[in-house]
Amino acid sequence: MKFNLTTADLDTREIYITGNFNSWSPKDPRFMLTRIGVNDFYIEIDDAMLPDLVEYKFTKGGWENVELDKNGDATTNRKAEKTISETHDSVDMWRLNWGPFKQEFFPIVEVISEKFYIPQLDRYRKVWALLPHDYYISEKSYPVLYLQDAQNLFNEGSPFGNWEIDKKLSILSEYGRGDLIVIAVEHGETSRMSEFIFDNDSISKGSEGKKYVRFITDTLKPYVDANYRTKKDREHTGIGGSSLGGLISIYSGFLYPEVYSKLMIFSPSLWIEPQNNFPLISFRNPYKIKIYLYGGQKEGSKMVKRIRQFEENLKNWEYKRLFDFEFKTSINKDGTHNEFYWSQEFPRAVEWLFYDNSENPVEVAPRQTKPTEK
16 A cells, blocks of 8 residues: 655655554654655655554654644644555654643643642642643543652753653643642752662662652652542552652562552762662562663763663563563664753653553544544
8 A cells, every 4th residue: 555645844854644543653764754856845654564444644754843734733643554555645844842731721720839738758748639631521530650850840941951741741732641649849958869869878878768658658659649640559659750759669669569660760979889788678479660861972971871780680580570661762873961852751741650451552533533533
C-alpha cells in the first residue's frame, strides 16, 4: 500500500507514518517517508504488515511533533481500507515542541498548604496539587504522582527554568491522557541536600532522607487520599523527580513498594550511591514496579554509565527475586542536566508509566474523538 503526503511546512526534519500497524511508535525508522519534492513525500508498506483497516497519523519523530489541522487542533486518526492500495493526504500544521497549549485543558492548580507540617522533620513545606481540568465537574477518582522540587515544575520565574508540567498535562489531557493528579512538594532550599540523601553522612552530615521518605508516604499521602478523589492503591500511585529528587524517589520505591508501583527517575544523582547500595526488601511475592529512567549524554561523562550500571543492578535484583521490575530507559544524546530536557521527557514518562502496557499500546487521540482512536 502506498501513502502519499503533501505538506506546506518547509521544516527539513524527517516525516514518519505511525499507526495500528506499528503499535503507534512515532519514530519507527522502518516507516520514514521518502521526499520526492519540496513538499511531497511517500512511503510504500508491504500489505502483509497492515491490518485490513489501517489507522494512521504522520509525525516528525514524536508525539510532541505530530500533525495538526489548519486551526492548530489535534486531528482524528486517518483511516483507510487496505484494498484501496493508495492514499493521498495533506498536513497543514505540525505540533512544535509539544505546543500549542490550550488553556481549556490546563490542570487546576491548588496550594494544599503554604506550610504543610512535616512531623518527621519538625518543619514546614509548601505543597501543591495539580488536578485534571475537569476535576470539579466529574466524579472520577484519579491516579496520583508525587513529584519533588515543586519550585522547578511549573510557574514562570523559577531560576533554572521549569518542567512546564502544567502545559504538558494540558497536552496529555487534550489527547485523553491527562486523568492524573500531581502532588508537587517544594524542596527545603538549604536543607534540600540533607533531605534527599538517605542515611549517608559522608555526603551530607545529618542526612535526613529516611525521614523525608516517611513524610511523603506516612503523612502526605494519607492526607491527599483523604481530601481528594484518588485511587489509593499502589497500582495507581507513583513518585519521581530529577537529580537528587530522582535519587530519593528510588529510595521511596524500594522501601515502600507496597505503596508505589511507578517511579519516574530523571538524571538521578547516582554518584552518591556508586555501588547501588540501596536498601532492598525481600518479598515472598515480589511487587511489580515500573521504572522510567532518563539521562542525557551531555550531563557529564558518568551519568549514562551510572544509569546503565543501575539497569544491570535492576536485572540482578530481579533475578534474585527481590523485586519484579519493568523499566524503560531513555537517553538523550543532546541532553544536559536541566529542566528543559526533563520537561520534554515528562509527558513520555507519564504515558509509559500510567497508560502503556504491552497488551495495549499507548493510544494517542484527541479528546473529542472516540476512546479507541490513537
